[in-house]
Amino acid sequence: MNDDSSSTWETTPPTGDGPAEPTTRFSTSGSRSSSASYGEDPAPRFSKKKVKKKQPFWKELLVIFSVALLLTVVIQTFIARVFVIPSASMETTLHGCTGCVNDKVLVEKIGYLFHDPQPGDVIVFRGPPNWTGGKQPPNFITGTLQDLGSMVNLSEPSGTDFIKRVIAVGGQTVECCDDQGRVMVDGQPLDEPYLNFGGGPRQQDSFEKVTVPAGKLWVMGDNRNNSADSRKHGDPTPADGAIPISNVVGKARVIVIPVGRWGSISDYNPQTGGK
Numbered sequence: 001m002n003d004d005s006s007s008t009w010e011t012t013p014p015t016g017d018g019p020a021e022p023t024t025r026f027s028t029s030g031s032r033s034s035s036a037s038y039g040e041d042p043a044p045r046f047s048k049k050k051v052k053k054k055q056p057f058w059k060e061l062l063v064i065f066s067v068a069l070l071l072t073v074v075i076q077t078f079i080a081r082v083f084v085i086p087s088a089s090m091e092t093t094l095h096g097c098t099g100c101v102n103d104k105v106l107v108e109k110i111g112y113l114f115h116d117p118q119p120g121d122v123i124v125f126r127g128p129p130n131w132t133g134g135k136q137p138p139n140f141i142t143g144t145l146q147d148l149g150s151m152v153n154l155s156e157p158s159g160t161d162f163i164k165r166v167i168a169v170g171g172q173t174v175e176c177c178d179d180q181g182r183v184m185v186d187g188q189p190l191d192e193p194y195l196n197f198g199g200g201p202r203q204q205d206s207f208e209k210v211t212v213p214a215g216k217l218w219v220m221g222d223n224r225n226n227s228a229d230s231r232k233h234g235d236p237t238p239a240d241g242a243i244p245i246s247n248v249v250g251k252a253r254v255i256v257i258p259v260g261r262w263g264s265i266s267d268y269n270p271q272t273g274g275k
Contacts (some may be wrong), residue, residue, distance in 0.1 A: 080108050081249070082256060083124050083161060089221035089228065090163060092196050093122070093266065094255070104257035105163070105265065109250040116245055117217060119185075120269035121166045122252040125219075125243055130235050132160050163252060164219035164229050165194075167270065170245075174218050175209040176231075183220075183270075190270035196223045207231050208238065216242035 075081075085096035085103045095103045107124045117123050168174040168185045175184050181203050182189040195202070204224050212218045218241070221227025230241035252265045268274045 079110060080106055080253075083107050083163065083252070085163060086161075088226055089223050090122070090165075091198075091223040091226070093194055093222045094163065094252075095261070101258050103255050103261060105252045106254045106256050107250040108253045111251055112248060116169070117166050117248055117251070118267075118269065119166050119169065119271045120267045120274075122163065122265050122267060123166060123217075123219070124161055124163045124249045124252060126247045126249060127160050127162050128233075128243060128247060130240060131162065131233050131243070161249065162219075164221055164227070166217050167220050167230075168212050168218040170212050170214040170216050170242075172218075173209050173211050176204055176206050185271055188271070191273045192270045194222045194266060194268060197225060198223070200225075205231065210234070210238045210241070212242050213239055215245055217245060217248070218242050 082104050085094045085105065088097040091097055094105065095101065105124075167183065167190070172186050176182075178184055178189050180189065183192070183204065184190065197203070210218070216239075218230045220229040220231065230243070232241070234241035251267070254264055255261050
C-alpha cells in the first residue's frame with residue numbers, strides 16, 4: 001500500500017548514573033507533531049455549554065392559560081363553584097332582583113359527598129324537566145364559559161340551575177297553612193325568620209298536604225310569594241314538585257360579589273328553630 005506520509009520514531013536513551021524514563025516523540029509528515037511524557041496530564045478539553053433558548057411569550061402564555069383552565073375544571077368539578085343568582089326568589093337573603101347587582105355565591109360541593117342536604121340548607125340544583133320546560137343544561141365547556149361570562153355580566157346564567165332553601169326531605173309531609181299562615185312539616189309549623197313578603201302581609205299561597213318521595217327534597221324560595229318552587233312544579237302530581245337529591249350541585253356558602261355584601265349564607269333550620 002502506498003502512503004504519501006512518513007513517520008519517524010525517536011527514542012532518547014537515559015543519561016547519567018540513575019534510571020530515567022524515556023521520552024518518545026512521534027511525528028507524521030503533513031500533520032502537526034505532538035509530544036507526551038509519562039506522568040504528564042493531557043491537555044484539558046473545553047466544551048461549550050448549551051444556552052437554553054427563551055420560549056416565545058405566546059408559548060409561555062399558552063402554558064399559563066392551560067394550567068389555569070385545568071385548575072378551574074378540577075376546582076369547579078369537585079370542590080366549589082361560583083353561581084350567579086338569576087332571580088328575586090331568594091330576596092332578601094340573596095339579591096337577584098330587577099335593577100340590582102345580582103349576588104355571586106360560592107357553592108361548595110364536597111360536603112354532600114358524605115351526607116344529604118338538610119332542612120334549612122340553601123342549595124343550587126339542576127332543574128328537572130318539569131322545572132325547565134324540557135330545556136337541556138349546556139355541556140361542561142359551554143356551561144363553564146357561560147358561568148364565567150355571567151360573573152362579569154357578559155352573558156346570562158344558563159337558566160337550568162336554581163337556588164332554593166330545603167324545607168322538607170324524603171318521607172316528611174309538607175302543607176300550608178296553619179291558622180297563622182305558616183308552612184307545616186309533619187304537622188308542625190315552621191319557624192322562618194328569613195321570609196320576605198315585600199312589605200305586604202305575611203300571607204302565603206295554601207297547598208294541600210304532600211308526602212315528599214324518598215330521595216327527593218321539597219324546596220321553596222325565601223321570597224315566598226315571588227318564587228316558582230316545589231309548589232309550582234307539581235306536575236302531574238303535587239309530589240313531583242320535589243327535586244331529586246341527585247340533581248343537587250352543592251350548598252351555597254358565601255356571597256363573594258359584590259364585596260359590600262360579602263358574608264356567609266344562613267342555613268337556619270326552620271324545623272328546629274335554628275338549632
